[in-house]
Amino acid sequence: MFAQSTIRKVTFKRATCGLTQRRLASTQSLKEVLQDVVPAKQEQLKKLKAEHAQTVIGDVKVEQVVGGMRGLKAMLWEASVLDPNEGIRFHGMTIPECQKHLPAAPGGKEILPESMLWLLLTGQVPTESQVRQLSAELAAKGALPSYVEKLIDSLPNNLHPMTQLGMGVAALNKESVFAEAYEKGIKKSEYWHYTLEDCLNLIARLPALAARIYRNVYNPGAPIPEVSSDLDLVGNYARMLGFANEDLTEYLRLYIAIHGDHEGGNASAHTAHLVGSTLSDPYLSYSAALYALAGPLHGLANQEVLRWQLAMQKELGDNVTHDQIKDYLWKTLKSGQVVPGYGHGVLRNPDPRFMALQEFCDARPELLKSPIIQMVKKTYEVAPGVLKEHGKTKNPYPNVDATSGCVLYHYGLTQFKYYTVIFGVSRALGALTQLVWARALGLPIERPKSLSMDAIEKLIGASR
Numbered sequence: 001m002f003a004q005s006t007i008r009k010v011t012f013k014r015a016t017c018g019l020t021q022r023r024l025a026s027t028q029s030l031k032e033v034l035q036d037v038v039p040a041k042q043e044q045l046k047k048l049k050a051e052h053a054q055t056v057i058g059d060v061k062v063e064q065v066v067g068g069m070r071g072l073k074a075m076l077w078e079a080s081v082l083d084p085n086e087g088i089r090f091h092g093m094t095i096p097e098c099q100k101h102l103p104a105a106p107g108g109k110e111i112l113p114e115s116m117l118w119l120l121l122t123g124q125v126p127t128e129s130q131v132r133q134l135s136a137e138l139a140a141k142g143a144l145p146s147y148v149e150k151l152i153d154s155l156p157n158n159l160h161p162m163t164q165l166g167m168g169v170a171a172l173n174k175e176s177v178f179a180e181a182y183e184k185g186i187k188k189s190e191y192w193h194y195t196l197e198d199c200l201n202l203i204a205r206l207p208a209l210a211a212r213i214y215r216n217v218y219n220p221g222a223p224i225p226e227v228s229s230d231l232d233l234v235g236n237y238a239r240m241l242g243f244a245n246e247d248l249t250e251y252l253r254l255y256i257a258i259h260g261d262h263e264g265g266n267a268s269a270h271t272a273h274l275v276g277s278t279l280s281d282p283y284l285s286y287s288a289a290l291y292a293l294a295g296p297l298h299g300l301a302n303q304e305v306l307r308w309q310l311a312m313q314k315e316l317g318d319n320v321t322h323d324q325i326k327d328y329l330w331k332t333l334k335s336g337q338v339v340p341g342y343g344h345g346v347l348r349n350p351d352p353r354f355m356a357l358q359e360f361c362d363a364r365p366e367l368l369k370s371p372i373i374q375m376v377k378k379t380y381e382v383a384p385g386v387l388k389e390h391g392k393t394k395n396p397y398p399n400v401d402a403t404s405g406c407v408l409y410h411y412g413l414t415q416f417k418y419y420t421v422i423f424g425v426s427r428a429l430g431a432l433t434q435l436v437w438a439r440a441l442g443l444p445i446e447r448p449k450s451l452s453m454d455a456i457e458k459l460i461g462a463s464r
């Protein structure tokens with residue numbers, strides 16, 4: 001670990017814009033830092049448009065039009081870029097670099113989501129005092145309005161927790177300062193200020209909303225503590241969920257920090273971006289994103305992994321061998337199902353988020369002894385070989401969902417239908433950051449061109 005004074009002078013290469021950003025000791029607030037950063041970014045975009053508007057950066061193939069736009073470079077996204085082999089970089093920083101340099105909780109070791117949010121929004125590594133200030137700001141804004149509490153309390157407890165989360169977030173749009181200001185009439189140059197306020201308010205309220213859903217569904221009647229001004233975002237979240245285990249809290253900090261952003265093309269982030277481009281407010285935009293996250297090929301896969309691993313455990317017992325797992329994998333594939341937690345739309349190597357969560361387990365002997373975590377590890381040792389032999393998936397390696405839920409399960413958060421809600425608390429960091437940037441940069445409504453098969457054939461002169 002570097003000395004704090006050295007860290008402050010570290011220069012990070014910023015992958016997204018090619019600039020270098022010097023991290024200086026600072027007491028500036030998040031808004032003040034953004035006020036400094038926004039004009040430079042606006043200038044960068046202006047220059048890019050003026051000098052390179054017609055420069056070609058890729059072709060469009062028919063396979064991309066009919067194949068989920070895979071690999072199409074068609075979106076501006078500031079906070080992170082995903083390399084197929086190396087994985088995610090947040091403003092040029094890898095996960096291990098973030099683990100080294102982003103401030104943790106007092107007495108903790110893992111990345112604080114507030115630190116990640118600061119990095120995503122500003123491109124800068126915050127000082128410890130800036131992060132504490134942001135934690136305090138979020139805690140002060142963290143209480144839910146009573147009409148949202150009533151709405152959530154009125155929902156049937158067998159309504160999927162993700163459905164409830166999306167409804168709660170959408171209902172919060174009554175609070176939107178952006179929507180209110182837009183109705184009154186504001187200049188485009190002011191959009192990002194109101195968007196930022198909405199985004200911070202939403203991030204602040206997500207733990208109370210998500211914890212209330214957990215309480216109602218799994219622990220009806222249990223008291224929920226109020227948001228404490230002494231705790232960070234996840235410290236409060238874990239306490240409101242009813243867990244006093246510091247190891248679980250640290251795990252949740254790491255989980256929520258590293259799930260925060262995965263460039264722009266993933267289904268949830270893209271949905272927030274698309275809906276936000278209509279100037280729908282951040283609450284409605286993020287509510288829509290949550291329903292993309294709730295699909296089993298995307299965020300819900302972490303629930304599916306647990307379901308699949310527990311079914312394997314039920315069938316084969318705790319001391320399962322590699323050969324038994326192999327057979328189980330083939331059984332899943334032959335029945336026409338996907339192996340949850342494996343494969344990816346962009347990645348072509350093991351996901352560095354998976355590796356970071358595995359390292360969290362490796363550092364704790366009690367986790368290494370856990371049957372479910374051992375099973376995940378053994379599955380990782382054989383699944384890539386089976387998937388390669390199966391020959392369909394372009395990426396036979398684990399994504400983050402392959403392991404994220406198993407650690408929660410070990411720590412007693414066993415209700416796996418809830419897991420995507422935690423992902424939803426996290427993805428807000430990146431999706432909402434981009435909404436701020438989209439408004440600061442004046443990005444237009446998203447409206448790509450679609451084509452029918454007849455139109456494609458006509459365009460390429462294909463005969464039938």
Ligand SMILES: CC(=O)SCCNC(=O)CCNC(=O)[C@H](O)C(C)(C)COP(=O)(O)OP(=O)(O)OC[C@H]1O[C@@H](n2cnc3c(N)ncnc32)[C@H](O)[C@@H]1OP(=O)(O)O
Pocket residue numbers: 070296297298299301333337338339340341342343344345346392393394395399400401
């Ligand atoms: C946080 C996240 O969202 S990470 C992703 C979480 N999702 C999962 O873990 C679900 C399992 N994985 C998958 O379904 C896929 O790998 C996805 C959705 C993640 C990516 O999909 P794609 O980019 O289309 O993958 P790819 O190009 O490799 O697919 C080619 C074929 O391999 C299959 N395939 C891909 N992954 C798997 C898998 N894990 N198990 C079995 N088959 C797979 C696809 O279904 C497709 O089959 P088809 O030709 O019959 O349609």
Ligand SMILES: O=C([O-])CC(=O)C(=O)O
Pocket residue numbers: 261262265266267268345346399
């Ligand atoms: O990038 C993707 O398509 C899916 C993913 O891993 C994420 O959104 O975290």
